[in-house]
Amino acid sequence: MTRMLHDHIAALLEKEMREDGRKPLEYRKPVKVEYDISPKSAEGSARVTIGDTIVVAGIKVEVGEPFPDTPSEGNIMVNVELTPLSNPEFELGPPGIEAIELARVVDRALREGSALDTKRLCMKEGEKVWTIIIDLYPINDAGNLFDACSLAAVAALKSAVFPTYDKKTEKIDYQKKTKTPLPLKNLPLEVTVIKINNKFILDPTTEEWKALDARLTTGFLENGTLCAMQKGGPHALTSEDISNMIDIAAEQVAKLRKVL
Amino acid sequence: MKRSDGRAPDELRKMEAKTGVIKRADGSAMFRIGETIAYAAVHGPRELHPKFLQNPEKGLLRCNYNMMAFSGSGERVRPSPNRRSREISLVTEKALEPVLDLTAYPNAVIDIFIELLQTDAGTRCAGICAAAMALADAGIPMKDLVSALSIGYLKNEIILDINGEEDMNEGATDIAFACLPRTGEITLLQIDGEIKKEILLKGLEKAKEAARKIADIQRKALKERYHDKNVA
Numbered sequence: 001m002t003r004m005l006h007d008h009i010a011a012l013l014e015k016e017m018r019e020d021g022r023k024p025l026e027y028r029k030p031v032k033v034e035y036d037i038s039p040k041s042a043e044g045s046a047r048v049t050i051g052d053t054i055v056v057a058g059i060k061v062e063v064g065e066p067f068p069d070t071p072s073e074g075n076i077m078v079n080v081e082l083t084p085l086s087n088p089e090f091e092l093g094p095p096g097i098e099a100i101e102l103a104r105v106v107d108r109a110l111r112e113g114s115a116l117d118t119k120r121l122c123m124k125e126g127e128k129v130w131t132i133i134i135d136l137y138p139i140n141d142a143g144n145l146f147d148a149c150s151l152a153a154v155a156a157l158k159s160a161v162f163p164t165y166d167k168k169t170e171k172i173d174y175q176k177k178t179k180t181p182l183p184l185k186n187l188p189l190e191v192t193v194i195k196i197n198n199k200f201i202l203d204p205t206t207e208e209w210k211a212l213d214a215r216l217t218t219g220f221l222e223n224g225t226l227c228a229m230q231k232g233g234p235h236a237l238t239s240e241d242i243s244n245m246i247d248i249a250a251e252q253v254a255k256l257r258k259v260l
Numbered sequence: 261m262k263r264s265d266g267r268a269p270d271e272l273r274k275m276e277a278k279t280g281v282i283k284r285a286d287g288s289a290m291f292r293i294g295e296t297i298a299y300a301a302v303h304g305p306r307e308l309h310p311k312f313l314q315n316p317e318k319g320l321l322r323c324n325y326n327m328m329a330f331s332g333s334g335e336r337v338r339p340s341p342n343r344r345s346r347e348i349s350l351v352t353e354k355a356l357e358p359v360l361d362l363t364a365y366p367n368a369v370i371d372i373f374i375e376l377l378q379t380d381a382g383t384r385c386a387g388i389c390a391a392a393m394a395l396a397d398a399g400i401p402m403k404d405l406v407s408a409l410s411i412g413y414l415k416n417e418i419i420l421d422i423n424g425e426e427d428m429n430e431g432a433t434d435i436a437f438a439c440l441p442r443t444g445e446i447t448l449l450q451i452d453g454e455i456k457k458e459i460l461l462k463g464l465e466k467a468k469e470a471a472r473k474i475a476d477i478q479r480k481a482l483k484e485r486y487h488d489k490n491v492a
Binding site for chain 1: 282324331332374
């Protein structure tokens, strides 16, 4: 089945065509970011729409202990739940490998691209730091969850504020949010390029994602520096492929930044 | 008595409803009441797995209620199901099952997934309202809609659709209620707290009246969707 799907999509791409009428490197429309979609509950939140794909991100800010190797830095955590709501093929249960990879790829860009100034999340060295938890939920999975999750995570970070913290009782009052935004340093954003046969495409549909030979997700800082990468899929890539895929992703990431 | 948000005792919070919000689902809906926002998706009827659960006489209705990790009023909610969410999933099934004819789907399952995006009390009721709309949106024959709301009993007064602040009141009685809006038959009833029988019965009548208002909003959202389809 997947073989037939692959050959069908590859044959279309030979003619520079795709199932939904797009060109190979054309993103779906609209690409939309809505901020503060859960303002009462979350410290930061956003909903991202890419064509029919919808992902929501929410941020909770907690107080925790630092890791022993970074005693003066706050923590960041990214979690993805592939909700059966968003896709009839997803099943209930703890995150599977698909969700784990996705969460770690989104996490990698934020962490290695220093999205947050983690030193400013330190409350008391070695004892107490702010922990920023980003939870991502697809609402409708029509493909390209990687780019949608990366965009949603960055958007939610942009909208997030600290809750009130009482130093005496050492408790957070989640009902009272401050106006202090999180200490953002960079906005690392990822774009995934798909390879099917010898063709590259952007923003895959669910079917194109299933049929891919290889994929490359690249995270970029605002100045174009790379900060994270993940190669996936069953086939190998040449250096030339990677060079081309980075260029394609860089161009697209600049476009995505405009909707943030 | 003035309520904390200025509402009259039997006044519901502002509602918003939409259907067809999740394209990959067979049916879907969003239902918002006040600050509580629920999404629901229906997949099916589809073949039931594992096979030993299949029943040749009757299909299965399976619901899953979940609060998104960031949707609570305090700390992050752990994503794995807990005793509370599992019980809510169960009562949600029972709230919806009476309007369906499951004998029409031998060996099959109708799956309903409910996700709360933001919560301010009344989450199971909002989930049921969204789920009923999603079932209708999926084209599954239903005897009636199901409309749900909470009833509060606070300081000797019945109030409808309590919000989170009212829910926190010491000594408040909280009742989760769902009914078939046309007949008033009750499909969900959970009471947390003290109440006299006469007062309860009075409260149920008020809730039935309010459920009809909710049903109007659910119905309107369903009609809008099909109106749009005709245009397209």
